[in-house]
Amino acid sequence: MPKYTPILKTLIACTLFTVGALSQAQQVLRVTAIPDESPTELARKAGPLIKYLEGKLNMKVEYTPVTDYAAAVETLVNKKVDLAWFGGFTFVQANVRSGGKVMPLVQREEDERFRSVFITSEPAIQSLADLKGKDVSFGSQSSTSGHLMPRSFLLQAKIDPEKDFKRVAYSGAHDATIAAVAAGKVQGGALNISVWEKFVADKKVDLSKVRVIYTTPAYYDYNWSVHADMPQALRDKLTQAFLALSRDTAEGKEILELQRATRFVPTKADNYKGIEAAARSAGLL
Incomplete structure (x- = not known):
């Protein structure tokens, strides 16, 4: 074992602390969305939201496009992304595929009666x-x-x-x-x-x-979902960031209009039981 002087030990400890702090500061929140529209439209909608979340979470946020709906499901189930914009059915698929480990945080108010x-x-x-x-x-x-x-x-x-x-x-x-x-x-x-x-x-x-x-008659649809392994503190911050969006501010108005939302509201897995039943009835799950 090498021997270190007290001063060197202190320097090493300070260096390790600094590296750890930098690592924390550079933590990245990875976001994706089902490709239900053209790639250019999805990127246009994501830009202002990504910037807003970076400010609210005080961390880097990256948008990662996927090629199809199945890829969106798999990336969140396998924790290759942290936050995903799902339709009701893709949420159900992810929830079933993960053994109940994918959970919805928020939905647009419109998604309660889509x-x-x-x-x-x-x-x-x-x-x-x-x-x-x-x-x-x-x-x-x-x-x-x-x-x-x-x-x-x-x-x-x-x-x-x-x-x-x-x-x-x-x-x-x-x-x-x-x-x-x-x-x-x-x-x-x-x-x-x-x-x-x-x-x-x-x-x-x-x-x-x-x-x-x-x-058609109304049904529950889209939501923002995360993996259950995401730390509770980050989940809470994300939820609050979405709930805080308001058309009363220029930033909030731009984001909500791009997301075609009046506002975001909390949601829960039970809201999508009807979607799951419809999928099983149609032989799609």
Whole structure:
């Protein structure tokens, strides 16, 4: 064992303390989101939120895009990211896949009563029943608002997509579903109502050609989730950061508008039992 003088011991201790402090200061919170819209739109929405969280948490926050919904689930389950934006179904998948170790922190107030819409560009199609024999697109297979819940409501209406539609397509994202319907690649499509309303507000869809034929009943949807192994203190800080967002400040207004939220509210796993039941009923879980 080497022998150190008292002064050298003190210097080593101070160095180790400094390195430890720097390591803590440089700790990174890794964030991801299901790719339910184009990569450029997701990055645009993430930017101001990442900056806000860095200020609130006093730590570096990094946004890491993923290629598909399954990757978003796996990255949080395997703790390769710390915080994930999930749809109701991807949360359920992550919760089941992790043995109950993935937990939702907050959701938008809108997610307590989320809905999907069915759209068409065909004048003869006026109802869900009129989609029989047609080509119809969902979003991603793992999408709550772009597949699972629309499928669930179709089944409740005695319409089986595999038996009653000429072809079932999966566009991969809500904006891609709108594009497919508008281009006539499919005669009908199901998607997230907030993306539809955003397209309408931004005049990115021609309402003289593409219109809504059915709006679903409400259900719980999106949330921000973490792994249960995240320290409680950090969980609490994250939750408070989201709950503190307010449209009364310029920063809060920008973030909430990008997130299409009035405000964030606490949520819990039990809110998604209905999604889990719908997934099991549809044979998707």
